[in-house]
Amino acid sequence: MxxxxxxxxxxxxxxxxxxxxxxxxxxxxxxxxxxNFFRAPSDIIAAPPSPTEVFRLGGLVAPGTLVRGDGYEVRFVVTDGAADVPVVFAGVLPDLFSEGEGMVGMGRLEDGVFRATEILAKHDETYMPKEVADALERAGHWKPEDGARALQDALNTGG
Structure with missing residues (x-):
C-alpha cells in the first residue's frame, strides 16, 4: 500500500x-x-537593430525638423541630444505632438529611417517618459530636477 x-x-x-x-x-x-524593447537614438546608432525587429524609439522631436508630406505622412527627427534618428510616420499624430517635445514611437528601422506604426506624445507639459528621461540623462542632456522646459530650452539654443 x-x-x-x-x-x-x-x-x-x-x-x-x-x-x-x-x-x-x-x-x-x-x-x-x-x-517591444525601448531604444534611444544613441542606442540605435551604436547598435542598429535588424530591419525585422519591432521596437520603441524615444526622445525629443528635434526643433525645425517636422515636415508634413502628402496625406497623412509626417517626417521628423528624434534626438536624445547625442544622436539623431529620422522618422517617417503615416497616420494621425496625437494632439500634444510638437517639436521640442518628448515622444515614443513603435516601428522598425529600415535603411537608417525609423518607420513608425504608432506615435505616442507626452500628456502634459511636465511629463517625460521614464525611458526617454533615462536615455537623455545618459547622453548628458537631462537632469530630473531641471524639468523638461530646461532641456527644451537647451536644445532650442543649441547648447
Whole structure:
C-alpha cells in the first residue's frame, strides 16, 4: 500500500512539472510579439537593430525638423541630444505632438529611417517618459530636477 502512494505522488509531481513547463512555454510564445524593447537614438546608432525587429524609439522631436508630406505622412527627427534618428510616420499624430517635445514611437528601422506604426506624445507639459528621461540623462542632456522646459530650452539654443 505504501508503494502505491509513493508512485501516485511521483506521478502527480511529474504531471505538475510537465503542466507548468507547457504553460510557461505557451505564455512565452503568446507574448513574443508583445514584447517591444525601448531604444534611444544613441542606442540605435551604436547598435542598429535588424530591419525585422519591432521596437520603441524615444526622445525629443528635434526643433525645425517636422515636415508634413502628402496625406497623412509626417517626417521628423528624434534626438536624445547625442544622436539623431529620422522618422517617417503615416497616420494621425496625437494632439500634444510638437517639436521640442518628448515622444515614443513603435516601428522598425529600415535603411537608417525609423518607420513608425504608432506615435505616442507626452500628456502634459511636465511629463517625460521614464525611458526617454533615462536615455537623455545618459547622453548628458537631462537632469530630473531641471524639468523638461530646461532641456527644451537647451536644445532650442543649441547648447
Amino acid at each position: 505504501k508503494n502505491i502512494k509513493k508512485k501516485r505522488r511521483i506521478q502527480i509531481v511529474a504531471v505538475a512539472v510537465v503542466a507548468l513547463t507547457l504553460s510557461t512555454a505557451l505564455i512565452g510564445y503568446a507574448m513574443r510579439d508583445g514584447i
